[in-house]
Amino acid sequence: MNQVDPYLIPALDGVAYGLLLFVVAAGLVLSFGVAGILNLAHGTLYAIGAYVAAILSDGSWLALLLALAVGVGAATAGGAALSGMLAPVPRGDHLTQALLTFGVALAGGSLLVMAFGAENLPVRVPATVDRPVDLAGHAYAGYRLVFIAVAAALALALHAVVTRTRAGMLVRAAVDDPDMVACLGVNPERVRLGVLAASGALAGAAGVLGAPIIGPGPSTAATVLLLSLVVVVLGGRNGHSSVVATLVAALAVGQIQTLGVALAPTAAPFLLFAAMAAVLAARSHGLIRRWSPA
Amino acid sequence: MRALLAVDALSRRYGSLVALDRIDLRIGEGERHALIGPNGAGKTTLLDLVAGAARPDGGRIWVAGRDVTRLGPARRARLGVGRIHQRPAAWPSLSTLDNIAVAGARRCGGYRRTLPAARQLLSAHGLPDVTAAQLSHGQRRQLEIAMALAGRPRLLLLDEPAAGLSAVEFSQLSAVLRDLPRTVTVLLVEHRLDLVYALADRVTVLRDGQHVATGTPDEIRASSTVRTAYAEAVI
Amino acid sequence: MRWLIAPAVLAAVAAPWLADPYTTATLARILVLGLVAASVALLTGVAGLPTLGQTAPFAAGAYAAATLALHSSSVGVTQLLMGASVGAAFAALTTPLVVYARGVVFLMITLAIGELVVTAASRWRSVTGGTDGLAGMPSPRPLWGLPILDTDRARYLYALAVVGVVLCVVVLLLRGPAGMYLRGCRDDEARMRASGHPVGAYLAIAYIAAGAIAGLAGSLLVTTQQYLSPADFGFDVAALLLLGVVIGGAGSVVGAIAGTAVVLAARDWLSGLLPGRGPLLLGALFIAAAYVLPRLRFMLRRVVA
CATH class of the missing domain: 3.40.50.300 (P-loop containing nucleotide triphosphate hydrolases)
Incomplete structure (x- = not known):
């Protein structure tokens, strides 16, 4: 027990961190898998949610709910706007898409800093959970437990949507075979709009709820984008287990970022590398080839 | 046999x-x-x-x-094992000559050594030396055959x-x-x-x-x- | 466009006598980044693997050469070899991560690799000096027995010579079978396989060669800038390089250098225009480029045809 004890808190933090990354990465997988767009402004949409949370939060539940509504709304609108901006770019033109979304990320990040300053903003959590909770003899931040519960519920809901609903079925089919959407006669413009708006909503929700964990600041967007990219790479996209694989990858990255740092402070980026190398090397040729458009 | x-x-x-x-x-x-x-x-x-x-x-x-x-x-x-595809598929940005030479290179000791044979195939099939993207459908089929034969x-x-x-x-x-x-x-x-x-x-x-x-x-x-x-x- | 090359080379050689030392140092930096952009063009345009991760071998080569410069050798050639071999080794180690990916997946994995390297560079303080950066690398002498490159002009000319030689080698190689094979992989990979070509091996070699070029550029950065920090290898640098390559015409290694020069000049001009608003204007530049460039290319093609 004593040997495990000092690592209980970072391990729990890792779960919270991982669930947060899962919600962000799910949005990335959606835009990437269904619409074929690598959205480099995805982290910026998270940052919008996080800034909204920082501005509106005053320690009450009502403010958190309001922030959630405003933040999700703003990020959804951001995703929809991005879809409109991408409309003139041909579907397979990844380079132009990358340049465009990077430009949006750069300009958007700069606008956020102009509006909210170059400091990391503090975020207040609702007063009732803004205190330590006793957990096996350790004090643990109450909000993080609430966050873990909410994010886990969100993950379950996502899994249910993807595996049980018609829309989810379409998403899964499209991730498996990108040409299929076109064959079904669904308007690709509307698919892109829907996908980017939904992925914006996920990033916004993660931003508002996760603001006390990865707070709003000038480097937020880049950090969130990088970590969720690593999650997407690790999670791969093997058909039906897509949601589960992404979740497992997100939890693993969360543990590397918290428990890994606690165990070996300087090694975290190398651990992420090693994890990517191990997973991609283990996953043989065939599975990866299914990823590629050709 | x-x-x-x-x-x-x-x-x-x-x-x-x-x-x-x-x-x-x-x-x-x-x-x-x-x-x-x-x-x-x-x-x-x-x-x-x-x-x-x-x-x-x-x-x-x-x-x-x-x-x-x-x-x-x-x-x-x-x-x-060589193949002539149902839909002719050349490399559109290469010239017809390079298409034939690249197609044969691995079986004939490299690109440069394949070039003379590729030139012969080019004229034998009546193909102009332009980029493959500029060919007509019938010419593409000729090119496809020449490419398959280049690999002996x-x-x-x-x-x-x-x-x-x-x-x-x-x-x-x-x-x-x-x-x-x-x-x-x-x-x-x-x-x-x-x-x-x-x-x-x-x-x-x-x-x-x-x-x-x-x-x-x-x-x-x-x-x-x-x-x-x-x-x-x-x- | 070919007639432009001779006057451009002449102007590049004459530049340090016409410009002040600060501008000369800036030009040297553009040359170095142009060389990295050439490696991006090799992968993105020629082999068809769009990359945002060439900053990674660039950084690996730079820190390796800096370590060498600080602790043992001040000969340019050994530093260049060090940078190139570490860049190539880095690419070889990451080859299994990327070689089966294509298109947007390749873009994503290389971006993750590039970002992880920057993160690692800012944490591994004993080698990289962390976010404070690494300074105090002495100016090298190009070869044993030659004088030390102690002026901005000398360092610029050294960089120009190295970049020129590397570019000539790359262009000559791409004119030969190697270039054919890579363009074949880009055009139609399955057809290459059906003709017996080991596509995976070709792309792995291209990736490692691009890593060596970027690593060599990294050691040149140590010479021209004499200071390294993780910011030299950030995501924005990778995106600038990609924009330069797209402007330069994607498939053209020489065009990549010209495109990078244009992009860097535009960036510096924009940040001087409205101090503190540089990133905003640069973002706008990217967005504008995304809309204008495809149209421009289309119009150019119609004019040519």
Whole structure:
């Protein structure tokens, strides 16, 4: 027990961190898998949610709910706007898409800093959970437990949507075979709009709820984008287990970022590398080839 | 006659559809062998499996006595399996000459050593030296044939080479195929039975992934089972 | 466009006598980044593997050369070899991560690799000096027995010579079979396989060669800038390089250098225009480029045809 004890808190933090990354990465997988767009402004949409949370939060539940509504709304609108901006770019033109979304990320990040300053903003959590909770003899931040519960519920809901609903079925089919959407006669413009708006909503929700964990600041967007990219790479996209694989990858990255740092402070980026190398090397040729458009 | 291509109990399924059901086939060295059958008989699937473009669900494939079942398409091509695709697919940004030279390079000791032969093939097929993207459909098909021959294949797989050709182009193609040296073994999938009967030493009939008959063109023409197989499919 | 090359080379050689030392140092930096952009063009345009990760071997080569410069050798050639071999080794180690990916997946994995390297560079303080950066690398002498490159002009000319030689080698190689094979892989990979070409091996070699070029550029950065920080290898640098390559015409290794020069000049001009608003204007530049460039290319093609 004593040997495990000092690592209980970072391990729990890792779960919270991982669930947060899962919600962000799910949005990335959606835009990437269904619409074929690598959205480099995805982290910026998270940052919008996080800034909204920082501005509106005053320690009450009502403010958190309001922030959630405003933040999700703003990020959804951001995703929809991005879809409109991408409309003139041909579907397979990844380079132009990358340049465009990077430009949006750069300009958007700069606008956020102009509006909210170059400091990391503090975020207040609702007063009732803004205190330590006793957990096996350790004090643990109450909000993080609430966050873990909410994010886990969100993950379950996502899994249910993807595996049980018609829309989810379409998403899964499209991730498996990108040409299929076109064959079904669904308007690709509307698919892109829907996908980017939904992925914006996920990033916004993660931003508002996760603001006390990865707070709003000038480097937020880049950090969130990088970590969720690593999650997407690790999670791969093997058909039906897509949601589960992404979740497992997100939890693993969360543990590397918290428990890994606690165990070996300087090694975290190398651990992420090693994890990517191990997973991609283990996953043989065939599975990866299914990823590629050709 | 030694079998250059041997196929044993080869099977391939797409989901619940059985595209090929335990097919056996022996093709001797230098033989011209045609595969015929109604649409959906599994002819192109068989070519894909022999070329390594698809993996079988069961069975084995030997080329020149070597088990190639587990080899990828590039390894098989280096062993001398060449293919003329149903849809001609050159490398559009390379010139026609470079297309032929690159196609032959791995079997002929590199790009530079292939160039003289590639120049000959270019003029033999009446092709201009422009980028491949500028060619007409008929020229692309000529280029496709030249590319396949540049690799000096031992086994040449032809997937409906006559599809969409004009009368002149068709007679050109017939002449090219007729003049192929006997060092090249040919497996031909074709709907135009005049070409099949003019060229083939033996013919195999497939239907719904099943083997129906194998024999000389005369035997196949005379066979009632073959006629019923076709007639039922047409009806 | 070919007639432009001779006057451009002449102008590049004459530049340090016409410009002040600060501008000369800036030009040297543009040359170095142009060389990295050439490696991006090799992968993105020629081999068809769009990359945002060439900053990673660039950084690996730079820190390796800096370590060498600080602790043992001040000979330029050994530093260049060090940078190139470490860049190549880095690429070889990451080859299994990327070689089966294509298109947008390749873009994503290389971006993750590039970002992880920057993160690692800011944490591994004993080698990289962390976010404070690494300074005090002495100016090298190009070869044993030659004088030390102690002016901005000398360092610029050294960089120009190295970049020129590397570019000539790359262009010559790409004119030969190697270039054919890579363009073949880009155009139609399955057809390459059907002709017996080991596509995976070709792309792996291209990736490692691009890593060596970027690593060599990294050691040149140590010479020209004499200071390294993780910011030299950030995501924005990778995106700038990609924009430069797209402007330069994607498939053209020489065009990549010209494109990078244009992009860097535009960036510096924009940040001087409205101090503190540089990133905003740069973002706008990217967005504008995304809309204008495809149209421009289309119009150019129609004019040519």
